[in-house]
Amino acid sequence: MSKRKAKDAHLPIGECISQVHQILRKRFCHQQLPVKPEGVEAQHKHLAELLKRTAVHGESNSVLIVGPRGAGKTMLLRSVLRELSQETEVQKNLLQVHLNGLLQTDDRIALKEITRQLQLENVVGDKVFGSFAENLTFLLDALKKGDRSSSRPVLFVLDEFDLFAQHKNQTLLYNLFDVSQSAQAPVAVVGLTCRLDVLELLEKRVKSRFSHRQMYLLSKLTFPQYLERIRDQLSLPDDFPDGKFAQEWNAAVTTLCEDKSAEEVLQRHFNSSTDFRSLHTLLMLCLSRVSVARPSITPTDLLDASRFCLADANANMLHGLSILELCLIIAMKHLNDVYEGEPFNLQMVHNEFKKFLQRKSNSMYNFEQPIIMKAFEHLQQLELIRPADGASAKTQREFQLMRLMLDHSQIMEALQKYPQCPTDVKQWATSAFA
């Protein structure tokens, strides 16, 4: 081992950096399952046992895996399947059908997909599936013909399970659960969803047929654990070709995690959300800054990336507006203050703007009505303002009621950063009577 390390230590730095990119990107883009699921060991065991029983004993089961977005539901399922596929007894028997509520938007598509994935098309030769009804009876017949001990168990994975509950009559769910509760071909139905109220979506007959097995993936992560996970995520594995580089990199990661400012940034992210999707976005941004010239992640990288992540989209958009448009926005803000969020129209905004111009006796911003109108329409296109509910298209455009889609804080923030913002406009923004 040491011999190989010594030999490989001469890897050029560029090579090492590209290797680092490759390894870490794979992790951050969820292309590679972690070696061991962390924090969900109990659920992992439960699910693995359940699926194994289906595969080995031919016992039908149904289970829902519930957890917020990014909690690792799919990761859990995939790692269980990976583990099971290493056992020949399971691997030879289990048929898998993967459906996604976002792809299979109705039962007809879902049934076709099931038939395809079960490769039942081959059984019927050149038969073309005409109708949805035929397809359904066909599939049900197929499942009905099987029995517990002789037919291969089928695993149905329904991603975005809650969307399947919106299909007409919940036919698919009823039938899947019904098969799982009757002496037909053994099936395991695994639903993945982020909705905690998923059971309430099920029709009472469907609900009764569901086994009520639910697994909640709710992370109980503390900040030190979170930091530990980050370190693991960033560290290079032991079998990295250049041992010396890996050591240096890992040391740099450790110092980064101990750094005060970096810790602050990470704490803020942790407070905002504990899931790893958003963290991966952050780390990916940091990673992309790593180059030959800067062979490690520094706290400043993390800070910049964090700023980038937390940047306010609408406030950024305000930076691209013209002075006139900005003035109109400020006028709207004052109107909002005065009328407590009641909708306004172009005429009101124009009046407010005119008041500002009179006070300043400055003709610099003296624009014609059509120009104001144009600017107003541009703001509407950017969706910084939107027509109030129930505003009909019949009313003249000047009098159409509008609402501002920005918060005061966003406007003030944008003004602070706006390049060469006239001071009188800034003053007007802070006070209506400036």
Add this chain to the structure above:
Amino acid sequence: MVKMAEQLHDSEGKGSLVQGESRFPPGPSRRTVLIFPLRFRAASRTDRMKYFTRLRVKRIYEWRGAPIGFNRKLKTSEYGSLSIRVEGLPQTTVISAGQHILIEGDDDNNPYVARVLRLFADESGVQKKAVVQWFVRVSEVPPSKLQLLGRVPHPQEVFLYEGRSCEDEVNAESVLRPVQVRHLDVAAPFPVSEDGDTFYVKLSWDSRTFRPVDPSLLDAPRPSHPSIPLSPPRSPPAAAPGPRGPAPRGLPAPDPAVMRGATATPASSRKPSAEAESLHSLTKLSASKCLSAKRRSATQRTPGVRKKLQLSSPDEPAALRDDVLQQLLEAELEAGARSATAASPSLPPRITHSLTPLRRTSRKPGRRDDVPLTPRSARRRESQSEMDSLPAGDDPSRTSSRRKEVQTGTEPVLEVLDEEEEENGALRVSRRKSALKVSSRIRKQLNLLDGRLSSDEDEEEEEFVPSRKELQSSDEEEDDEGEEEDEELAAKKSRRSSSSHTKQKTRTPRKTPRKAGPITPRRHRHATPSIPNRAQPARRPGNILEEARARLHVSAVPESLPCREQEFQDIYSFVESKVLDGTGGCMYVSGVPGTGKTATVQEVMRCLQHAAEQDEIPPFVFIQINGMKMTDPHQAYAQILQKLTGQKATADHAAALLEKRFSNPAPRKETTVLLVDELDLLWTRKQNVMYNLFDWPTRRHARLVVLAIANTMDLPERILINRVASRLGLTRMSFQPYSFKQLQQIVTSRLNKLKAFEDDALQLVSRKVAALSGDARRCLDICRRATEICERSAAGLVGMSHVMQALDEMFSSPYVAAIRSASTQEQLFLRAVIAEFRRLGLEEATFQQVLVQHQALCRVEGLQPVGVSEGLAVCRRLGACRLLLLEPSRLGVLQRLWLNVSQDDVLFALKAD
């Protein structure tokens, strides 16, 4: 249309007149009937015909001759025969005892088949009756029972009915026309007959099993056979009027050829020669055309083959023999094989032929020997895929041709004559020359067989040389070697013009598999697909807990259904009485999910079916449909029809067929018990599906019992319109949710003295479930989960703690746990929402309002205030979990939000933190 039919009838009905009938009282009774589309050879293949042939005509039924006898007890007078006449037409059909007839039934296309045993008039002398022996068609046997047959039934197959549930006395006026029924040996293949009016009997059916028929039952009196003339006027037209008999078929195709084809079986033996004659005239025009036409006739059943044959038919005449079909198929097989693998001659069969030029007398055994040889030799050269499909595709035609051969042993002279005629048109080389070369050819081929090393060129040469001579060999030889000859024709043609050779080469490989085409998918159509079998057998439960888990699974079929004895009894007696009386009725069963409705009804049906098997009650048909298992309420018709008769139809057509089936009187009909699960899903706006389902049982002849299952007790009052609710009637049964004692009993009975649970634990589960829903499925699921937990904790018995944990997992609300595990900002946001609600005094706020609170809270907590984008992200995460309910996100900061949890829950979750 009537006119057309009459014309047709006039043109063809000459020979079948029965003149000078004596009319006896009672005078001719008239009735209006539908004339069925008769299954002519042509008509059966052309759907168009069916639409033309449904005519409304009057049939007149009259007794022929004086009564044979008079039964004093019953005051019935027996008659020897009955004549059927169509009003306005001179033709008359005679039905006499012993003859096979078609009897009008509920399906126009498939009238019932029966044999007349006795004809008599009842005491008043008005009603004409017939005592019949029934035959069951394939379509009348329940599809599930057809599996007992163990083979695909022949479409023209009928079964001698030996059940007792059908009356054997029918109204003579429902007789349509005579028909041929022939007995076949069980092992014998079905003859290929295009004639729809001939049926074949092999087995008998007593509504449970198929048994071989005793031919004496059928054949003892066969007066219908043309060779045994019973009554003088009937004998001359016996062949023709039989099937054509009673009425103008209304077939608008007065093509004599078709007409001839349509004649009954006795004529079919004459058919090939007749066709040959007609074809013979064509020979003058073009020999090839003639051949292709002949082939067409030989292969009518498989259009795909026909096409192919036409394409590849060489312009040489062939023997006009009955086994021409076989020859053609085999020749094609070989041609295909040859071009597929670029030529190696089909040696073994040729050797056989050349060495032993079989005499005509010994042809049959010779053929038997040859037949297996040829495909084998072909198979050797086939590619793998073709190998699979070929023998299957070839089989029926081969057996059929063999059969024909047997039938037509009497008329080879004609064929030989034809052959010679044909040969005149073909190229002739001296016979002597051929004889000389035969031996050399054999030698070469033997060499080839040994070596098999020659190049393509050589092989082709080999084939061509002999082929030319062989063609000119003696007639006898040619008769036997027709198949080979064909192959050689192809080869010869290929030599003559290279272009046609290549053409064939490209075509033939595709041809052979295609030939099997029409047969293979037919096999598939009936095959329901299934999940493949597992590679390794399922493991049996190992320990007590696993055993308990297997028994507690909802799918496990318990030995008995405890706690539903009363309901079971009620449903049982209801259905039993209906079946015994042969009447119909409806029953509505309601109850919340998981109270054993479907299970009980199915158990009832199982018991009744068992009783029917024990002959305690008459047999009946049980059909089950489920509203949830169909895509559209109207699909119910299609499913019922399919389960009842096995035929597939669109929903509308199925509705019409069912309507007819249930409303028309049928001489023999078993009671149908229909279980409609999830009735409420069959609701349509006009409720016609439900209306029909409940209306059919009220029909006089329906013999339909409908058991409808739904969840709500007051469904009839709530969603059904009056006329449907009224038909559903008041026979209702409601399944109460299980009480805790019943649930406990259910679990105990399932465990069946398997000691896996502590008593207290069981009681806890059942009490808990009874309090929540009374759903037995829930109870079983909890127990099952408890055994898993117990197994993991390595305790012997499932105790209270395990059950508690299982209950917790299944019934605890996840909201509190979810809030506790949420991130700091998410928790703060929830707090801000509550604060804002309190401030507004409303349970609703916009995001903007909450954000102000949130930012304030952040400052209080010493955190950096969140921006709008970040705040929105937090809010949407909560919305995705449905802790919050949100308006669509395009509204941005203006979107309104509500809590999906009670404020107390939120505060409780946050406080405990």
